[in-house]
Amino acid sequence: MASITTNIPECSLGDCTMPVLPKRKYCSDECRKNSARRRYRKGESKTLHDPTVEERVEKEGERLRQNELKRTLTQLGRNAAKREQYVDAIKSVLDPFEPSEVFPLPPFSDDPTEVDWAVCLSDWHVGQYTAIETTDGMYEQTVAVTRLQVDKLLSALTYIFHESQGKRVRRLWIPILGDIVEGDSMRPAQLREIEIPVVKQTVEGADLLAYFIRSVSQLPGLEEVYVDIIGGNHDRTTTKPGNAGLGETDYVDTYAWLIGEMLKRAFSNDDRIEINNHESFFGVRKFGGLRHAFEHGASIRGGGGSYGGIPFYGIVNAAQKYESMLE
Known part of the structure; x- marks a missing residue:
């Protein structure tokens, strides 16, 4: 008689033998919480005593010193980059100047x-x-x-x-x-x-x-x-x-x-x-x-329209008449 044995995973909580679904560690949410509580209690048992005020102050001071050191190193890097830019700019100015070609001007004439x-x-x-x-x-x-x-x-x-x-x-x-x-x-x-x-x-x-x-x-x-x-x-x-x-x-x-x-x-x-x-x-x-044709303007009438008090149409019409006189 043949027999089939199937390995069904059990809950990861030590005293629980209930099967779990694939790709899960615990059979229920309650077992998951109990496991978390046990791990927390184990961590407390390893701590011999709470840190004192002096220890906390020293730890915070060390953290601040590390942050200040990081800022100082960052600023030094930026200053070094700026110095390189200044040096490049000064070198470009101190390089030998090459004048451009002179634009040829016509010769000056004494005749006005x-x-x-x-x-x-x-x-x-x-x-x-x-x-x-x-x-x-x-x-x-x-x-x-x-x-x-x-x-x-x-x-x-x-x-x-x-x-x-x-x-x-x-x-x-x-x-x-x-x-x-x-x-x-x-x-x-x-x-x-x-x-x-x-x-x-x-x-x-x-x-x-x-x-x-x-x-x-x-x-x-x-x-x-x-x-x-x-x-x-x-x-x-x-x-x-x-x-x-x-x-x-x-x-x-x-x-x-x-x-x-x-x-x-x-x-x-x-x-x-x-x-x-x-x-x-x-x-x-x-x-x-x-x-040129010219007059004072008294004969120009503004009845044809004006802008800003200036009879543009009258001026244009008069100019056309005078232009015929010049032909």
Whole structure:
């Protein structure tokens, strides 16, 4: 008779002979806990006594010393790496310098370059009186202030001329684009906003323009000076706009035209200066290789739309008309 013997594992707890499932040590959770308790009791029996306070302090001190030693070693390693970087950087600086190739510049010429200058003058409003109290202390406007402004403009031009060494200004164009005077009859309240009447404004404006032209004509090397004069809306002789927004009876019915005639007589003996006193509200000239059409702007209407107070559409439309005149 044959017999079959099967080895069934028993519980790992010493006094328990119950079988256990495969891959397990204990037959139940209770046996597992009892085994843990026995191991704990065996560990307590091996300990002769609890550590004293001094022993605990010494053990904690040793742990802190080991941690401090680890931090010190780590910091030393970092410092060594930094020193290597510093040494490499210093070596790279101390290595022999190899200059780059010099960029070839064109040879310097003693002959100055000839250039053309254009200085536009307009809206001086000679005779306007604006008290500083009415602008919250920002500015004031009087005849004396206008004279100072002309002097500042001359100083700026002189500075620009001396800073542009190597260039020679042979031709100068001065378009005078209107409103040199403030006027006194554009509106009823204007008489309260002027310092001198318009007839005196005209004389003062002509004197200031002559002073400006005479001063810039002293630039070294200047051979030709062209002056163009047109009127503005403040140059009207009456309150009505009339033709082209200027004179009531004709294009020349402006104080700007009177100023132009005074300038023509003032510089009639200077062959370098050409005064062109236009009898229209616009002018044209070819200068500096370009064709120019110019006006004060009183004929440009803002009804077609504007941005920031500037009638861009009116300006573009007027420019297209003037462009056809230049063709």
